Amino acid sequence: MTALLELAEVARHFPVRDALGRARGAVRAVDGVSLAVPPGSVLAIVGESGCGKSTLGRLALRLIEPDAGAIRFLGEDLRALSPRALRARRRDMQMIFQDPFASLDPRMTVEDAIAEPLRLHRIVPRGGERARVAELLERVGLRPEAARRWPHEFSGGQRQRIAIARALASGPKLVIGDEPVSALDVSVQAQVVNLLRDLIRDLGLTFVLISHDLGVVRHIADRVAVMYLGRIVEEGPAAEVFADPRHPYTRALLAAVPGMGAKAVPIEGDPPSPIAPPPGCRFHPRCPHAEALCRAEAPPLAGGAHAAACHLQSRLPPPPVLRGPDRGGERLRRLQSFFGAPAPQPETTGINA
């Protein structure tokens, strides 16, 4: 299977400077990440804040320049593209940002914002933008009249719908959503998640969901990659990762979600500084199972389709969340009842949300 997006050993370090501007080490925000996203699939990247998942999303679109590694999109190395060729490529890869109050240009009408990608990539013949914008607005559950209004006149949920319409305008193959619902009111989150799920299904999108909210992830992701301190610690099919987490960090993360079952031991302490990550396995200072080997040697990501970066993955006790025979299924049902049917009606008034 050829991947639509493929990252190979991608790294980005941000230099930390002292008051005089001298380099004093570097934040290793993303430190050697390899991932493959097959066409039509939804990959979720999850992890605590500060683990580098947002940086990874921006690196994948080359909105931030990587220090090392390769980014292949449609088989083409994005790092080898000229600025002009890269801009032309952006037609096929788009991003939805976290904060809909910040991601829309306050001096552009909704119509101008959504029509911008159409104009930039000359997708619609001149004069045809208006009809396409109306179509896109309806697709995301807003009235066409919204086109002539300004971002400040909309609520968070509506603004995020506008941002989604803008991201979809150029007909991208890949969309990266950086915490697309976490800035929204809880009451609106489910509606936008459902909208995203429907759009992904109907348009056959390849989607990378960056999120710390495992409930949202469980709802739309096919595969899950768990990130910790700039590295992937576990990656696999969503159902498997949720039902049978193989990395102690993933287990702790799942246990921290209310309603996901389990009275697992909470993770102790804060994540170590990404400026000076601990030697060996980066999770060892917080890991209840850590051994001498963990402190000395960094574990590789191993295990095939459901891989984990843990020396002890074959010897770990069964995940504490999996005590009953049907706990996985029960959790799944609980999540579905929370997010799924009956789907709230998309707001079409163009006013509330």
Added chain:
Amino acid sequence: MSATTAVPLRGESPARRAVRRFLRHRLAVFGLLVILLFVLAAVAAPLLAPADPLATSWSAIRKAPSAAHWFGTDENGRDVLSRVLFGARASLLAGVVSVLVALLVGVPVGLLAGLAGGWTDTIVSRIADAMLSVPFLILAIALAAFLGPALENAMLAIAITASPVFVRLARGMAMEARATDWAEAARALGNPPWRLGLVHVLPNIVPPLLVQATLAIAEAIIAEASLSFLGLGQQPPAPSWGSMLNAAQRFLTGAPWLAIFPGLAIFLVVLAFNLVGDGLRDALDPRSDRG
């Protein structure tokens, strides 16, 4: 807002909202009226002036205000009212033109420095800092003296002196804008750098530039008056408030109206521009986004 609220066909644009908020600001509206009055006086000076501002009369030297000469006459028997009216031309022209030139020079340079960063920014910023380290009027006087005494040269000198403020402001705002989510979104959509600067960043930094420009006009009017006072601006016998004040200083006790009326004109215009600037600042304040 509720779900039943009717959707207006056309929303309120940020510009229109700013106008509405400005009009609520009484002092600013007063300032705007004063400015309009002076603009009218300058434009219609030939129609409004009771006498030729250059016509001397040896029979009417330093006469106090009267029905014939509302503002009195000066040391050459010229009508002060007419000279104040015509003087508005030099002052307003100098204020507006020099600030426009300063904007035209300063904003593109600042925008470029703020968006490009690196060496471009370092060089531009150091030059602007160097110019700002010299007091405004001293630099303007030096430039005007170097260019030679004439109103056009005074305007150019003021424009050059005022431009680093706009370089710095535009640079700072552009750097701030570059770091916003909407700027990143614009890049993600495929905007080339020039389009990001002109279509996205520039419209977003217009409000603070507008406020600064209004306040700078007030400063430029004072600078023009000062240069004319020193003989570096408008050349006699053409009327200018600054040169009228210069001539008046010898007769301050005997004929105070020579100083009072041009001084009052400067005071009123500068006050008006400052009031309008403050009103604009409030009307365009992004922190009061609602209402």
